[in-house]
Amino acid sequence: MEIMQAKELVIKAGKELVASGLIARTWGNISCRISDTQFVITPSGRAYETLTPEEIVLVNIEDLEYEGEIKPSSEKGIHAACYKLRPEVNFVIHTHQINASIVSALGMDINNVEGENAQVIGNNVPIASYGLPGTGKLRKGVIDAITRSDSKAAIMAHHGAVCMGVDYDDAFNVATRLEDVCEKFVLDKYNSLTGAVAEGLTAINDYVTEKFIKKPLDAPEFPACKSERDGSVFNISLVDGDGAVTRIDIDTGDIIAGDASIESIELHRAVYKKRKDVNYISHSKDPYTVTCSKMGKKMRPLIDDFAQICGATVKHAKYDPNNTLKTSKKVVKALKGRNAVLLDNNGALCVAGNEFDGGAIEFIMNKGAKIHVSAKMFNKFSPINPIETRLMRVIYLAKYSKQANK
Numbered sequence: 001m002e003i004m005q006a007k008e009l010v011i012k013a014g015k016e017l018v019a020s021g022l023i024a025r026t027w028g029n030i031s032c033r034i035s036d037t038q039f040v041i042t043p044s045g046r047a048y049e050t051l052t053p054e055e056i057v058l059v060n061i062e063d064l065e066y067e068g069e070i071k072p073s074s075e076k077g078i079h080a081a082c083y084k085l086r087p088e089v090n091f092v093i094h095t096h097q098i099n100a101s102i103v104s105a106l107g108m109d110i111n112n113v114e115g116e117n118a119q120v121i122g123n124n125v126p127i128a129s130y131g132l133p134g135t136g137k138l139r140k141g142v143i144d145a146i147t148r149s150d151s152k153a154a155i156m157a158h159h160g161a162v163c164m165g166v167d168y169d170d171a172f173n174v175a176t177r178l179e180d181v182c183e184k185f186v187l188d189k190y191n192s193l194t195g196a197v198a199e200g201l202t203a204i205n206d207y208v209t210e211k212f213i214k215k216p217l218d219a220p221e222f223p224a225c226k227s228e229r230d231g232s233v234f235n236i237s238l239v240d241g242d243g244a245v246t247r248i249d250i251d252t253g254d255i256i257a258g259d260a261s262i263e264s265i266e267l268h269r270a271v272y273k274k275r276k277d278v279n280y281i282s283h284s285k286d287p288y289t290v291t292c293s294k295m296g297k298k299m300r301p302l303i304d305d306f307a308q309i310c311g312a313t314v315k316h317a318k319y320d321p322n323n324t325l326k327t328s329k330k331v332v333k334a335l336k337g338r339n340a341v342l343l344d345n346n347g348a349l350c351v352a353g354n355e356f357d358g359g360a361i362e363f364i365m366n367k368g369a370k371i372h373v374s375a376k377m378f379n380k381f382s383p384i385n386p387i388e389t390r391l392m393r394v395i396y397l398a399k400y401s402k403q404a405n406k
Contacts, residue, residue: 001090006032006040007056009168013093014048022097022175023048027305028160029073032168033083033090037061041079044071045399074134081143082164089152089164091171096305098367099182100161103127105302105371106380107157110185120170120177122151130157132388133304153178158384159304189378201370204377205288212376213294219318219344222263224283227272228355234272236262239283263321270328271335271351278351280358285347288369293342299368300383302375306368307389308396309361310350311338314368318344340365 013030017023031041040056042048057072059065061080066072073079079092103110110125128145131138142162145154152164152174161178165171183201190198194207227236233256235245246258248265250272268281292299299314301307306314315334320327331349334341339361340350348365352358375381383389 001032001034003034003040003058004053006034007053009091010040010042010056011048011051011053013091013168013172014042014051016172017093017095017175018048020176022093022095022179028093028095029075029079030094031059031073031076031079031092033061034058039079039083041072041076044073075138077136077139078142078162081139082146082162085143085146086164088166091165091168093163093165093171093175094156094160095163095175096160096303097175097179098370099179099186100155101159101303101367102186102371102374103182104155104157104159104161105375105382106186106378107382108380110155110181113181117177117181120173121153121181122149124149125151125153125155125178125181127155127157128162130159130384132392133159155182158302186374193378201374202287205291205370205373208373208376209291209294213291217294217296217318217344219346220320220322221345222319222321224285224347225262225264225268226282227268227280229272229279234268236265236268238262239285264319266324267319267328267331267349270332271349274332275335275351277353280352280355282350282352282358282362283343283347284350284362284366286366286369288373289342289347289366290345291373292369293347294345296344299342299372300386301368301389302371302381302383303368304384304392305364306371307384307392309364310340310368312386312389312393314338314340314342314348314365316342316344319346 010030010032029042031039033039038058038060040058043055043057046055055070057066057070059072059076061083064076064080075094082089082092109127113121113123126145126149128141131141142154154162163171163174165174187198190204224239225236226239227234233247233249235247237245246262247256250269253269271278271281298316317331317334318327319331331341340348342348350358350361350365352361
């Protein structure tokens with residue numbers, strides 16, 4: 001394939017994968033083989049929506065060498081291994097798609113894939129042993145997995161999935177079908193465990209809520225708000241409201257304009273006062289995140305991106321609109337070194353430097369909660385090693401900081 005054609009195809013795939021929800025932000029990576037010795041791949045840490053051909057990097061399959069100042073994805077070795085081991089493969093997609101990520105935390109192969117999904121993917125989907133992102137250990141795990149199976153997909157433990165195809169359309173189809181396969185796998189496990197037939201994954205959330213949350217937490221529920229810093233003030237509004245905005249002075253707490261009765265004003269103000277790096281706050285009441293907030297326990301990462309983006313752990317704290325001073329301080333303390341905190345009975349508060357990053361943090365928080373609830377359901381709760389989660393968090397923050405300052 002001509003190199004420019006391959007680059008354009010990778011860019012097209014990135015945009016379509018983001019639109020489909022199989023990839024978000026800069027997570028995951030995409031490559032296309034151009035010959036027996038080379039492939040092109042997405043760069044490290046750049047958004048798919050704005051990629052140009054000049055940013056797509058040409059890499060040697062044998063030694064992973066490349067030219068130019070733009071770094072290829074840190075997972076280039078996995079793509080090279082796919083091309084070495086599968087001569088028929090010409091397009092590779094690495095995703096962090098949600099249902100595959102659930103299975104990645106459960107640590108089990110998927111056997112007996114049926115029907116059209118089997119025709120596209122293969123009869124089974126192996127799981128690769130865990131390794132930190134960008135490491136030889138991760139690559140070895142993927143190599144071992146695809147060596148012991150003829151599947152076009154492999155699940156990467158605590159990480160995501162790698163999907164291979166003879167061309168772009170085939171690889172995209174594999175990634176799409178894999179979500180269906182993973183959902184069916186999880187639902188079949190639920191049906192086997194409970195004897196009930198679940199029509200959707202929400203049944204797992206309902207089951208966990210009923211089975212594992214026996215003693216309600218002593219924390220009043222309150223509406224979710226989002227807010228944004230604007231110099232010395234911040235603007236806050238109800239997530240499910242009419243869009244009306246209230247403006248509050250951060251230092252004094254004085255209401256400049258709007259509704260003073262919003263119950264979480266002091267919570268948001270306390271965060272802005274303490275965290276100068278925070279300019280945007282969102283409050284998620286996603287059903288899975290609410291379930292996790294009702295457990296009264298900190299969340300330990302079951303997938304890499306949760307550790308990187310939300311925190312090496314996500315603690316919980318009680319916020320009481322009737323005791324704002326004391327409880328706001330506890331929430332702020334629980335947020336130290338993190339970008340999310342569980343609010344007892346009330347989902348999660350996500351904090352970021354801007355709205356774009358805030359949306360990403362909330363997305364990963366909700367995804368992590370869905371995985372957390374599923375792992376609880378199947379008693380397959382095996383978090384990533386704490387040392388590795390802290391290391392990932394530090395590396396991610398340092399790397400992201402450099403990219404943000406470019």
